[in-house]
C-alpha cells in the first residue's frame with residue numbers, strides 16, 4: 489500500500505508516521521508537511537534513511553504540491569492543520585486556509601478515484617457539552633475559530649461524499665498528550681514551565697474539562713480505522729480520562745516535584761469551551777482497546793520532556809517567546825507575576 493501522510497512532521501502525525509513505517513515495512517510512506525512553526529523534522533529523525541519512507545516539504549493549500557503525491561497514493565491520511573486554539577483566537581486566517589481550503593484541495597485531488605481519505609478531525613467540533621457524551625451523530629456546534637475551521641473541513645468532506653461519492657473515513661480524537669507535542673499546549677507547556685521554574689498560568693477557574701488520551705493510543709486507533717474502518721464512517725477516539733485543567737496542573741506539579749506556588753490563575757481564554765466528553769463506543773466495537781492508563785501515560789510524558797530538553801529548549805527560546813509574551817505577559821502581570 490502507498491500511504492501519503494500530510495502533516496506528518498507534527499505531534500500526532502509524526503508518531504503515526506513512525507508507527508506505520510516501522511510496523512508495515514512493505515508499505516511505501518510519503519510525508520508531505522509545510523513545516524509551519526509546529527512542524528519539526530526532528531520528530532521524524534528515527535526513520536530518516538528508511539527505504540520505505542520519504543519526506544517532501546509541501547503545502548496542502550498548493551495544488552501543485554499535492555497532486556503528484558496523491559496520484560501515487562492509495563490512502564491519504566490528513567493530519568495537516570493549524571491546530572492551536574489560542575492562535576486561532578489571535579488570527580484565524582491560516583486556520584481557514586489549511587483546515588478548510590487545504591481539505592478542499594485534498595478532496596479535489598481524490599475526486600473521481602477510488603483513493604481513500606482518512607481525515608483527522610477533533611472532538612472540539614461538537615463544542616461544549618454541559619453534560620452527557622457526544623457520539624458521532626451529535627450536532628456540530630464549534631465554539632472557537634479553530635473548531636469552526638475543523639468542522640467546516642468535516643462538512644466539506646461529507647458533502648463531497650454525498651455529491652461525488654469520494655471515499656473517506658474520519659477520526660475525531662480528544663485531547664492528546666505525549667512526547668513531541670509543541671510546548672504551547674497545556675500539558676507540555678506546564679511540564680516545561682515547571683522544569684524551568686516558571687509560573688503555570690491556569691485560565692479562569694481551572695474547571696475546564698477535557699477527555700485526555702495518550703498519543704500512542706490515538707495512533708493505534710487511527711491505524712485500526714485505516715485497516716478495518718468502514719468507508720463513509722466517523723469514529724470518535726476518546727481516552728475516557730475526563731479531568732479539569734486544575735487536576736492536570738496538580739498532576740504535573742506532583743510528577744515534576746515543582747512548587748505549588750507556581751500555579752497562577754489568569755484571565756480566561758475568550759469563548760472557552762467548558763467541557764468536552766466523547767462517546768467512543770463505536771471505535772471500541774471496531775476492536776479498539778486503550779493500552780495506556782492515564783497515570784502511566786503522564787509519567788512517560790513527564791520523563792520524555794525531562795530527558796529531551798534539547799528538543800524543547802530551542803523551541804521555547806525562538807518564535808515561541810514572542811507568542812508567549814503576547815498571550816501571557818499581561819495576564820501574568822495582572823495576576824501579580826512580573827515575568
Ligand SMILES: NC(=O)c1ccc[n+]([C@@H]2O[C@H](COP(=O)([O-])OP(=O)(O)OC[C@H]3O[C@@H](n4cnc5c(N)ncnc54)[C@H](O)[C@@H]3O)[C@@H](O)[C@H]2O)c1
Nearest residue numbers: 495497498499500522523524527547548568569571610664
Ligand atoms: N493534538 C490534539 O490534542 C488533537 C486532538 C484532536 C484532533 N487533533 C487533530 O489532529 C491533527 C494533528 O494534530 P497535532 O496536534 O499533531 O498538530 P500539530 O500542529 O503538531 O501538527 C500539524 C502539522 O501540520 C503541518 N501543516 C500545517 N499546515 C499545513 C499545510 N498547509 N500543508 C502541509 N502541512 C501543514 C504542520 O507543519 C505540522 O507539522 C490535526 O488535524 C488536529 O486538528 C489534534
